[in-house]
Amino acid sequence: MQLPAFDEGKYNFFDVSWKAPMDTVSGITEWSRDINSVYSLTTIICTLVFFAVAIPLVITLVKFKQKPGDDSPPKQFHGNPTLEVLWTVIPVVLLIFIAVPTWRVLFKHSHVAEGSLEVEAIGHQWWWEFRYPQNGKIITASELHLPENTPVHFRVWSADVIHAFWIPKFGGKTDANPTSFAEDGSPTRWNEINVVTPLLADKTKIHGEMYQGQCTQLCGSSHALMRFNVVIHSKEEFDRWAKTAYTPPKVETTLAQAGEQVFARCQACHTIAGTPSEQIPGVKIGPNLTNFGNRKYLGAGTRLNTPENLAAWLREPSSIKPGSLMPAGLVNEEEIAQVSSYLRLATAKSY
Amino acid sequence: MAKNLPKTGLISWLTSVDHKRIGVMYALGSLFFLIVGGIEAILMRTQLIAPNNTFLTGDLYNGLVTMHGTTMIFLVVMPLSAAFFNYLVPLMIGAPDVAFPRLNALSYWIWLFGACLLNTSYLVQQIPAVGWFAYANLTEKQFNPTHSVDYWVLGVQVVGLASLIAAINFFVTIINMRCKGMTLLKMPLFIWTTLVTQVLLILSLPVITVALIMLTFDRSFGTGFFNPGLGGQVVMWQHLFWIFGHPEVYILILPAMGIVSEILATFARKPLFGYTVMVYSSCAIGFLGFAVWAHHMFTTGLGPWATALFSAATMLIAVPTGVKIFNWISTLWGGKIRFTTASMFAISFVAMFTLGGLSGVMHSSPVIDTQHQASYFVVAHFHYVLYGGAVMGLFGGIFYWYPKITGRLMNEPLGKLQFWLYMVGFNVTFFPMHFLGLEGMPRRIYTYASDQNWNFWNFCATMGAYVTAVGGALFFINMFGSLKWGKKASADPWDGRTLEWSIPSPPPEYNFAKLPEVTQLDDWWHKKYTHDGKRLTPPQQPYVDPKSIHLPNQSFWPIVLAAGITTIASGFVAPANGVFVSLIGVALTVSASFGWAYEEP
Numbered sequence: 001m002q003l004p005a006f007d008e009g010k011y012n013f014f015d016v017s018w019k020a021p022m023d024t025v026s027g028i029t030e031w032s033r034d035i036n037s038v039y040s041l042t043t044i045i046c047t048l049v050f051f052a053v054a055i056p057l058v059i060t061l062v063k064f065k066q067k068p069g070d071d072s073p074p075k076q077f078h079g080n081p082t083l084e085v086l087w088t089v090i091p092v093v094l095l096i097f098i099a100v101p102t103w104r105v106l107f108k109h110s111h112v113a114e115g116s117l118e119v120e121a122i123g124h125q126w127w128w129e130f131r132y133p134q135n136g137k138i139i140t141a142s143e144l145h146l147p148e149n150t151p152v153h154f155r156v157w158s159a160d161v162i163h164a165f166w167i168p169k170f171g172g173k174t175d176a177n178p179t180s181f182a183e184d185g186s187p188t189r190w191n192e193i194n195v196v197t198p199l200l201a202d203k204t205k206i207h208g209e210m211y212q213g214q215c216t217q218l219c220g221s222s223h224a225l226m227r228f229n230v231v232i233h234s235k236e237e238f239d240r241w242a243k244t245a246y247t248p249p250k251v252e253t254t255l256a257q258a259g260e261q262v263f264a265r266c267q268a269c270h271t272i273a274g275t276p277s278e279q280i281p282g283v284k285i286g287p288n289l290t291n292f293g294n295r296k297y298l299g300a301g302t303r304l305n306t307p308e309n310l311a312a313w314l315r316e317p318s319s320i321k322p323g324s325l326m327p328a329g330l331v332n333e334e335e336i337a338q339v340s341s342y343l344r345l346a347t348a349k350s351y
Numbered sequence: 352m353a354k355n356l357p358k359t360g361l362i363s364w365l366t367s368v369d370h371k372r373i374g375v376m377y378a379l380g381s382l383f384f385l386i387v388g389g390i391e392a393i394l395m396r397t398q399l400i401a402p403n404n405t406f407l408t409g410d411l412y413n414g415l416v417t418m419h420g421t422t423m424i425f426l427v428v429m430p431l432s433a434a435f436f437n438y439l440v441p442l443m444i445g446a447p448d449v450a451f452p453r454l455n456a457l458s459y460w461i462w463l464f465g466a467c468l469l470n471t472s473y474l475v476q477q478i479p480a481v482g483w484f485a486y487a488n489l490t491e492k493q494f495n496p497t498h499s500v501d502y503w504v505l506g507v508q509v510v511g512l513a514s515l516i517a518a519i520n521f522f523v524t525i526i527n528m529r530c531k532g533m534t535l536l537k538m539p540l541f542i543w544t545t546l547v548t549q550v551l552l553i554l555s556l557p558v559i560t561v562a563l564i565m566l567t568f569d570r571s572f573g574t575g576f577f578n579p580g581l582g583g584q585v586v587m588w589q590h591l592f593w594i595f596g597h598p599e600v601y602i603l604i605l606p607a608m609g610i611v612s613e614i615l616a617t618f619a620r621k622p623l624f625g626y627t628v629m630v631y632s633s634c635a636i637g638f639l640g641f642a643v644w645a646h647h648m649f650t651t652g653l654g655p656w657a658t659a660l661f662s663a664a665t666m667l668i669a670v671p672t673g674v675k676i677f678n679w680i681s682t683l684w685g686g687k688i689r690f691t692t693a694s695m696f697a698i699s700f701v702a703m704f705t706l707g708g709l710s711g712v713m714h715s716s717p718v719i720d721t722q723h724q725a726s727y728f729v730v731a732h733f734h735y736v737l738y739g740g741a742v743m744g745l746f747g748g749i750f751y752w753y754p755k756i757t758g759r760l761m762n763e764p765l766g767k768l769q770f771w772l773y774m775v776g777f778n779v780t781f782f783p784m785h786f787l788g789l790e791g792m793p794r795r796i797y798t799y800a801s802d803q804n805w806n807f808w809n810f811c812a813t814m815g816a817y818v819t820a821v822g823g824a825l826f827f828i829n830m831f832g833s834l835k836w837g838k839k840a841s842a843d844p845w846d847g848r849t850l851e852w853s854i855p856s857p858p859p860e861y862n863f864a865k866l867p868e869v870t871q872l873d874d875w876w877h878k879k880y881t882h883d884g885k886r887l888t889p890p891q892q893p894y895v896d897p898k899s900i901h902l903p904n905q906s907f908w909p910i911v912l913a914a915g916i917t918t919i920a921s922g923f924v925a926p927a928n929g930v931f932v933s934l935i936g937v938a939l940t941v942s943a944s945f946g947w948a949y950e951e952p
């Protein structure tokens with residue numbers, strides 16, 4: 001569809017430093033900048049219209065206030081066809097100025113770019129799973145790793161209820177709908193997001209070290225705590241990350257060895273690549289923990305990944321994330337130290 | 352039996368079929384739920400006053416989100432509008448009562464019992480926590496195994512039945528019972544917006560009824576309409592819900608638009624500017640309202656073409672709405688404006704509704720909407736429309752018609768204080784929510800991290816909510832206090848333009864001693880003033896013996912039938928023996944229907 005030219009990238013009047021890690025107006029991808037340009041234009045038009053209403057209203061209220069003692073009725077007039085036609089036609093014209101750029105941007109970002117990196121973003125109650133079907137069997141959770149300046153094709157779906165996948169600085173959101181599955185276990189339906197990742201040099205616009213995202217569709221008890229982070233790598237670094245993202249853990253201490261034994265009880269729900277947990281069939285309801293040691297946060301981006309927070313999580317997950325499907329009291333204090341050592345140290349890899 | 356029922360006391364209210372009494376009961380019921388919904392809002396705002404707050408648990412917060420939305424829409428704005436329909440439609444069209452007086456009582460009692468059924472969920476601590484639009488498949492048994500969602504489904508189902516019955520009643524009343532000379536284009540604009548509202552209700556409520564039945568089947572009988580695991584479709588719920596849900600938005604706002612039109616004309620002492628265009632724009636809003644539902648679903652994954660078409664339809668709806676706003680301003684232009692609490696609320700409606708409408712235009716662009724959808728920007732938008740708009744308009748209506756209903760005026764200084772507290776509180780609460788949305792705060796989150804830069808505006812919003820609560824308390828003091836201490840009101844205290852001001856305040860049970868005849872729009876005004884503004888002596892209501900006017904008899908059957916229907920619904924949430932509870936309800940419903948049918952009219 002061909003629509004008149006609209007120089008999208010140039011009209012970002014609200015691109016100021018908001019110091020909010022998830023703000024929608026200082027985007028760093030072409031898509032978010034295009035959205036912001038339509039938003040800027042629309043906001044200006046709407047602001048003008050607001051004053052076109054507010055100023056006459058205030059003038060009217062001041063000018064035609066009843067004078068004290070004046071009890072006679074004013075002249076009774078019923079309308080003015082010219083004026084009424086005028087304020088029917090002007091909004092139509094203004095709306096065209098909003099509609100055309102809208103449709104241009106809408107269709108521009110509706111196709112998959114060639115050579116896109118495929119990423120599956122899968123919503124679970126209450127965490128995000130990310131799969132990279134082109135890069136072997138990489139599965140990770142709550143921390144999305146992407147190479148810079150690369151077109152990415154997100155396929156978004158849900159394993160349980162509806163969630164919504166949103167990285168505000170990348171652009172708009174889309175719902176993660178639950179789906180049925182084909183015979184090979186692949187989903188039959190998904191929503192898409194097409195976006196070119198930002199340059200590493202744009203890191204100045206990151207608040208902290210990572211971009212942030214969050215679920216925006218009410219999905220149960222801990223909907224508010226369904227957060228995730230996005231790490232942008234150079235292309236070389238991403239390739240190195242991808243190679244380590246599915247290697248088995250290095251168990252080097254006796255404490256971690258004991259932890260490995262304890263983890264055997266966790267594998268009905270959790271997987272770590274290169275361990276027997278991979279052999280357990282069926283869809284796992286807990287996040288994949290292959291590179292847990294590298295993750296900055298635990299509990300779907302809600303707490304820093306420290307030994308104290310991990311211990312608190314293992315004692316009673318619902319104290320951090322209410323309604324968590326992981327029950328409390330699975331491990332005693334000694335086992336917490338062991339499995340914590342295994343999870344935090346043995347799965348941490350350098351890349 | 353019906354003939355000997357008392358005319359005063361509790362029984363007289365329970366058996367009343369008088370549209371005025373039912374209107375008053377609707378108003379009192381909905382104002383009670385305004386307090387409930389307000390408390391829910393205050394609790395939520397208190398939880399969000401600071402990051403990582405632990406005042407409420409996540410489940411309770413999600414429950415309050417759901418109950419606040421459902422309460423404010425189905426138990427406050429809709430029935431408060433219905434209160435105005437009930438009280439005013441017969442008076443403004445010059446009729447002795449509505450077309451089906453017993454049906455009118457039935458719809459009130461069904462509404463009240465349905466509202467109680469919904470709120471019983473608090474008592475049994477099974478609060479629905481799925482949001483007011485209850486997206487599938489979170490509502491399935493698998494994810495909400497208790498009866499919480501059933502309370503929501505059946506509460507809304509029963510309340511919806513009440514609206515459907517009332518809508519048919521008012522539609523027939525307006526079409527058939529107008530007084531002599533009142534052609535369609537001589538009806539007050541409030542009657543027009545009421546008529547369009549009833550059409551919207553009649554066409555949209557069946558859709559939600561069907562959707563709720565499907566959901567009831569999913570939850571109670573194991574079907575899988577909305578369960579993807581059984582081949583169902585979650586997006587189908589969204590379509591069904593919003594095909595009802597978007598007309599619902601206009602169902603909420605159109606009555607307030609009508610009220611505001613009447614108030615502005617009266618207090619500018621001028622006819623409504625562009626009456627005919629106002630009528631057509633109301634119809635256009637009603638018509639287009641059915642073609643825009645998918646703009647609630649721009650992130651659902653409809654594909655670019657469907658999205659583009661629905662965005663175009665949505666933008667179009669801004670045109671008739673804009674026309675209304677300029678016509679209201681022009682109504683004031685050239686008038687002699689009296690600033691009373693009623694007119695101030697009506698004027699604020701125009702300003703606040705404009706702000707809400709303009710943020711609506713922003714969302715009509717699906718690309719912008721992908722950023723704003725389900726963020727606080729949307730929360731700001733619909734509160735400007737439904738709170739700054741609908742609720743402010745309805746408050747104006749209460750101050751305006753209170754003297755007609757009670758024979759006393761509400762206290763003006765207290766009313767103006769309430770108005771300013773509302774204006775300040777409302778804007779301090781909801782304007783910052785635009786900023787929160789732009790800063791990426793999702794709606795319906797019970798907690799947020801401290802490093803998101805959301806702390807300050809959330810604090811402001813909560814403070815604004817507290818200010819509003821003070822204003823709300825003043826309103827109830829004013830409303831009940833004025834019953835006793837308010838100045839006595841004449842039949843026509845505001846120098847009104849429509850027929851209800853031609854009869855005493857409060858009106859007699861039979862309304863008009865002699866049914867009026869009209870020759871033009873604003874007929875009552877023209878009975879008081881000549882075309883060049885000279886005063887005339889308006890005709891007085893003739894004396895008649897009240898006993899000579901036939902009025903419909905009081906009846907017990909509406910309340911019994913309503914109890915029967917609600918009992919059927921209660922079976923679905925009963926902890927045990929639900930089938931028997933429902934069967935008792937069926938028995939009650941059937942016998943009440945027979946009693947009703949064979950009762951002397």
